[in-house]
C-alpha cells in the first residue's frame with residue numbers, strides 16, 4: 001500500500017480513557033482526523049507516519065504512528081472453543097480478539113464507518 005503523502009488526511013485512532021471497575025470507559029477509542037506530517041525513513045517500519053491529530057479539544061502530535069487495518073487478531077494456539085469467537089465473546093483466552101482498530105494507530109479514510 002502506498003503511504004499517504006505529506007499534508008493528506010487520514011484517521012488516527014485515539015486512546016480511550018482507562019476502563020472503570022464496571023468495564024465502562026468515560027471516553028472510548030475513536031477515529032480522529034489527522035494530517036500527515038512526515039513519512040518514515042525506517043525500512044523496518046515502512047508503514048509508520050508522523051501525524052498532527054485534530055482532536056475536538058486540541059491538537060496532538062505523534063511520530064512513528066503504525067498502520068493498523070482493523071483486522072481480527074488471530075488465535076495464537078489451539079482453541080478448544082473457536083465457534084465462541086464473536087458469539088457472543090469479543091475476546092477469547094486463546095488470544096483471538098474481535099476486529100477493531102488498535103488505539104494509537106492510523107488507517108486511510110474510507111476503511112472504517114466514521
Ligand SMILES: [Zn+2]
Pocket residue numbers: 011012031032107109111112113114
Ligand atoms: Zn477511521
Ligand SMILES: [Zn+2]
Pocket residue numbers: 075079080081082085092093094095096
Ligand atoms: Zn479462542
